Amino acid sequence: MTKRKFPDAITIIMVIMVVFIILTWLIPAGEYEYGSYEGRKIVIPESYHKVESDPQGLFALLTAPIKGFISAAQIIGFCFLVGGAFGILNRTGAIDAGLNSVINYSKNHQRSKHWILVLLMIAFSVCGATFGMSESVLVFIMITVPLAIALGYDSIVGISISFLAAGVGFAGALTNPFTVGIAQGIAEVPLFSGWEYRLIIWIILTLIAIVYVLVYAKRIEKDPTKSPVYSIDKSRITSENQTNNQLDLTFTFKRKLILILLLVSLLVIVIGSNKWSWYINEISALFISLGIISAVIFRLSTNETVKAFISGAKDMIMAGIVIGLAKGLLIIATDGKIIGTMLNSLISVTEGLPKIVSVQFMFLFQGILNFFVPSGSGQAALTMPIMAPLSDLMGITRQTAVLCFQMGDGIFNMIIPTSGVTMGVLSIAKIPYNKWVKWLYPLIIIFVIFVLLLLIPPVIMFNYN
DSSP states (O other): OOOOOOOOHHHHHHHHHHHHHHHHHHSOOEEOOEEEETTEEEEOTTOOEEOOOOOOOHHHHHHHHHHHHHHTHHHHHHHHHHHHHHHHHHHHTHHHHHHHHHHHHHHHOHHHHHHHHHHHHHHHHHHHHHTOOOTTHHHHHHHHHHHHHHTTOOHHHHHIIIIIHHHHHHHHOSSOIIIIIHHHHHHTOOTTTTHHHHHHHHHHHHHHHHHHHHHHHHHHHHOGGGSTTHHHHHHHHHHHHHHHHTSOOOOOHHHHHHHHHHHHHHHHHHHHHHHSOOOHHHHHHHHHHHHHHHHHHTTOOHHHHHHHHHHHHHTTHHHHHHHHHHHHHHHHHHHTTOHHHHHHHHHHHHTTOOHHHHHHHHHHHHHHHHTTOOOHHHHHHHHHHHHHHHHHHHTOOHHHHHHHHHHHHHHHTTTOTTOHHHHHHHHHHTOOHHHHHHHHHHHHHHHHHHHHHHTSHHHHTSOOO
16 A cells, blocks of 8 residues: 655645635735835725735746745845855764764763753744744754754754744744834834733743643654654665765864854854844855855865855755745735735624634634735734724724734744745755644644633733733
């Protein structure tokens, strides 16, 4: 009996493109007028109006990929450059030698393995909650996946350490400038106010994620074949072992120095993103510098350095393609003018509903809308000008409306196929989308249940301002 084959990420995205095309024929076209807030386009409340329908067709389907690549050019270039820099690091053997040391250490300290997972997940969750780590998590996937495998886990644990934890922090969002900062500014509430209750939410969501990952990690620790990516990781390990057998993995001074520079670079990313508003350009420059310095320290020839860079960039081709195609999805929805109609439908649905139900529906709607607008800042600019006055009419605080937005955006972003970051992370980790969804959806359901409960106190127990 042959195993059932599931579609890959590109096939899934192309199918969703076709679905979006069909939706532009079924959903009436409508738009909001836009104003300006601190240089950003924001929706003007009560400005929704129907417009001439612009259903998308075969030509839109064929041009969406190239438009997506143009729209995502910066992040795709980021993937190639950082991938190339890691290619140089891998050529020095510093990362493999460091992981080999971790393996030897963990054999004698089994309990420390679990604490490594816990502490790293807390660290990444803090990054997501404070300065909104998102695209930069792509860098860390190339470290946390090999680390998890070296500890005896799998690549799903690897992306959970960084991507899942950062996503949970993004949902808790204590001082995330890209979600809470923009949303509160538009809603006209004090910047980063209400952090006390958000801190409680962040702790609960982070704790749930850690427990979920630990339970899974212990299960596959006992029986690795229970991992949904067992065969994929087995092939990865075999390939890496063949490479490592050709290398001397002695943890020399040069390799230790290169690894220290890598760790310093990661720390600089956190500080730079938080204090100096670093983004893709600055982080790319940092890793290019790291690659060059590593080549000099390890005394690689120019030819060896270039070959290693090309090899590393080549590994990111699939991630780049997937990110570009995911952006193409959103272009179809935008050109088809269906997003405004979906947003306007929220207002009519919430009329007459009890306050608690209305708030919970706002959260669920934000999650659904996230499928079409996965950008946190973009969704804030689109929905908060409407959600803020809507919350006034519903008799709830604007702070509660911000909560609905930030959690709807953060939680669902970890699973939707229209998110370039999500699909890029899975491509880098070589995890099929269907396996990720199957593993993650129970956790998403748990998150949704807890969020629906956590939205009740701001409505009935105290005036959340």
